[in-house]
Amino acid sequence: MTGTSAEETPDAATPDEEATEIPLAERIEAILLIIDEPLGLVALAAAVGSPVPAVRQTLEMLVDDYDGRGKGPRRGFELREVGGGWRLYVREELDDVVAAFIGGQAPARLSQAALETLAVIAYKQPVTRSQVASIRAVNVDSVVRTLLARGLITELFADSETGAINYGTTDALLQHLGINSLDELPPISPLLDDGADGFDEGTIR
Numbered sequence: 001m002t003g004t005s006a007e008e009t010p011d012a013a014t015p016d017e018e019a020t021e022i023p024l025a026e027r028i029e030a031i032l033l034i035i036d037e038p039l040g041l042v043a044l045a046a047a048v049g050s051p052v053p054a055v056r057q058t059l060e061m062l063v064d065d066y067d068g069r070g071k072g073p074r075r076g077f078e079l080r081e082v083g084g085g086w087r088l089y090v091r092e093e094l095d096d097v098v099a100a101f102i103g104g105q106a107p108a109r110l111s112q113a114a115l116e117t118l119a120v121i122a123y124k125q126p127v128t129r130s131q132v133a134s135i136r137a138v139n140v141d142s143v144v145r146t147l148l149a150r151g152l153i154t155e156l157f158a159d160s161e162t163g164a165i166n167y168g169t170t171d172a173l174l175q176h177l178g179i180n181s182l183d184e185l186p187p188i189s190p191l192l193d194d195g196a197d198g199f200d201e202g203t204i205r
Contacts, residue, residue, distance in 0.1 A: 028044065032087065036144060037087070037164050085158075121167050122169050
């Protein structure tokens with residue numbers, strides 16, 4: 001009887017083994033591109049399935065690479081550690097370029113989801129994305145990105161313990177609403193009858 005013995009037959013690669021064939025730097029970059037808030041080192045290591053020391057070393061390599069200290073040119077974005085977490089940011093000197101691009105976009109009406117999220121941020125600021133999601137009971141990642149791109153909200157600060165970004169509204173929102181301050185906003189209860197209970201502090205996680 002001919003054939004290959006069990007000892008000679010190569011084992012099929014498991015999904016985890018196939019994933020680890022992708023370079024660690026690429027896996028880290030994939031995660032960094034989709035997060036909206038700084039991600040801690042341990043959480044990032046768990047996300048890419050690699051030891052913390054290896055992830056830290058790779059992050060330092062990526063910082064040097066993006067800053068032009070590697071083989072390639074300096075990038076228009078940078079990798080920074082903020083509030084105990086890592087995230088990609090546009091370089092400060094390019095803020096005007098980004099602002100000009102956003103300002104030049106054709107105005108479009110906000111969706112109902114964007115309007116509701118904007119209302120939560122306006123009344124609850126400073127507020128984190130997860131708190132907004134808890135209040136609306138839906139994922140708000142893409143909506144928050146839209147509001148940031150429109151210049152209607154901004155990142156105020158990162159929580160010192162969790163690294164979560166706290167959001168608030170901008171002067172551009174006041175201009176669009178034709179008011180001088182948030183104090184001129186109408187009472188929230190008539191506007192959100194169905195979700196008023198969600199604004200109790202005890203419901204925020």
